[in-house]
Amino acid sequence: MTFLVLFWLNVLLLAVFAVILMRPQLLGFAKGGKWYLTWLSIGVITLMDELTSVFYAPAEAHRFIGMTAIFFIAFTSLIMRVLSTRMVEISEILELHGLRGGGVYSFSYFVLGPVASFVAVASIMVDYILTACISTVSAVINGTAFVELGPGAERLLVLGIIWAIAGLNIIGIRENARVTFGIFVAAAFVFVNLIALGVLNIEPSSPARMWQSGVEVYQALHHHTLAHAVSVITIGVASCVLAYSGIESVIQTAGLVESWRDIAKAYWFLALTVGIVTPVVSALALSAPIDLAQHEGDLITYWATVVGNVPFGVVIGLFGSVILIMAVNTAYVASSELLERVAHRYRFDWLMATNRRESLYRIHVLNGLMYTSIIFVTEGSQAILAEMYAVGLLASFCINVGCLLIYRYFQGTKEIREYHTSRTGTLLLELILVACFIYLALHKPYGTGLWAAVVTVLLVAGIPFSRRYGPEVAQVRRSDYPMEMLLALGEVDGPLHVYFRRPGEVEATETSPGSVYITFFSPRRTMPDRVAPNHYRFPIAGGSLYRSIQAILELLQEELDGREVHVHFGWPTSSWLDRMAVGVFVWNLMRLPRRFPKLNFSIDYLRQPELARVAEPAAERAASS
DSSP: OHHHHHHHHHHHHHHHHHHHHTSTTSSEEEETTEEEEOHHHHHHHHHHHHHGGGGTHHHHHHHHHGGGHHHHHHHHHHHHHHHHHHHHHHHHHHHHTTOOSOHHHHHHHHHHOHHHHHHHHHHHHHHHHHHHHHHHHHHHHHHTTTSOOOHHHHHHHHHHHHHHHHHHHHTTOOOOHHHHHHHHHHHHHHHHHHHHHHHHTOOTTHHHHHHHHHHHHHHHHHSSOHHHHHHHHHHHHHHHGGGGTTTTHHHHTGGGSSSHHHHHHHHHHHHHTHHHHHHHHHHHHHTSSOOTTTOSSSHHHHHHHHHSOHHHHHHHHHHHHHHHHHHHHHHHHHHHHHHHHHHHHTTOGGGGOOOTTOOOHHHHHHHHHHHHHHHHHHTTOHHHHHHHHHHHHHHHHHHHHHHHHHHHHHHTTSSOOSSOOOHHHHHHHHHHHHHHHHHHHHHOHHHHHHHHHHHHHHHHHHHHHHHHHOHHHHHHHHSOOHHHHHHHHHTOOSOEEEEEOOTTOGGGGOOOTTEEEEEEEOTTSOOOOOOSTTEEEEEOSTTOHHHHHHHHHHHHHHHTTTSOEEEEEEOOOSOTTTOHHHHHHHHHHTTHHHHOTTSEEEEEOOOHHHHHHHHHHHHHHHHHO
């Protein structure tokens, strides 16, 4: 019976891959002079990174919360699917503004600026550091599960793997999409057979243990207060989020695909593969009659011997070691790309030096030293590394989702009509993630200490560079000066009109005497073109558009005292429910007449024919010039 089931499962899987491999442009294609990876390529790359967690996350989750880990690993998978929809939305926003790749770093910089982006970089770097460390330790434990090695020999082997991968990256040898896809095919066969054997040879008591896991959670939620229920969910999700580390890697690779739609497909691919495999394998392994305290490091490998035999367990252990070592390489490559992006933005040229193989060897050496130091500090303990891991991961999730909420508050859906998610759902997701982060920060001092240390180092080192070399500094220098506007207004007799307009509004091309048009822009975005001599572009100061407007109005009231000055704002047509910032902004505008009693205020709306009429003279002037 077992042989027949396994035989036909493998035949079916072989047929599926035969059909897939016959598809043209399976992993990549050329278009417009560029080479793009397909959604399957980045999905497989991320899957191989995320799948490694199954070799250590279930046992660590059980160590924290017991048998309820079976329920919460599955529940956390659903949370991660909700998170992935927000990642797709973020990818769409970044692509819309020409920011491809960079993930949480690019988005936090776009929304909040340099300081927040350094915190995001620190969080991601902590994630990469601990990915490399815990993957190496787990690779050694699973690969040598049937070989007696002393603690000293294990540690030497761990350090050897870390520096061997560093050496391969330094000499320019990297895995490519074809190699990764080949290992993915092997992984599919291995895990399908593992799950099939687990189901066919399941212990009679295992289903009851799985059911009891859900019953315990239900009782904890149903028979206690709301605060207790919140704490149960928070602790459960925080203890199991480690099982899905790597999900953020898809958005990091957005620059390698053609559009954000490929990111959406890749996340669906992950949801239907690792999003199902991880909870199923975890439930089968944790419910098996195994002494979990004795097999925390090699739970899946040992479980393979229980449902199969020792040779099958050896295969699982060796295969697990291979994909875990691949995760170490992914950490090297991803962290080097992230640090290169930061160094390029702030002109930290020393860090970007390359050798003859075009390898960022200094970054790789720096990464190797960081990984080595963590191994020495933790003595290569998988338990300590697991406690440290999730803090940085949750911090990056919180920053990503928080920035999305801020973006939606100001911009609504006017730029992302094609794909957007529920703000209420995003807010609930952020509350869950923040609660999990606070719990881990309070109860996992090692992880909190490492995260805080990396954040501090990057802030101390990065803020001076951002103030001196940041691209926003150059944008501010290229902008116009308020005194230029005042001098132009002072040369005109009669009433003066000051129009505040957003970038791209065509009526700003009108050049009637005594009229000026002001456009504020974020220094983190490209400065809008100057469409007329009386069009002035000022950077938003202090991150607040309202305060920037106040500064200009104070200057007008003080310097043009005694002149008749009319201040015009555009009529808001956006939905206040969609763009909540519009309602707050209009409420602030209502206070301006009392604050600036010497100025005249009005809110104007020009219908479309009027806009076209105003734009015609400007077009004629442009054609004649």
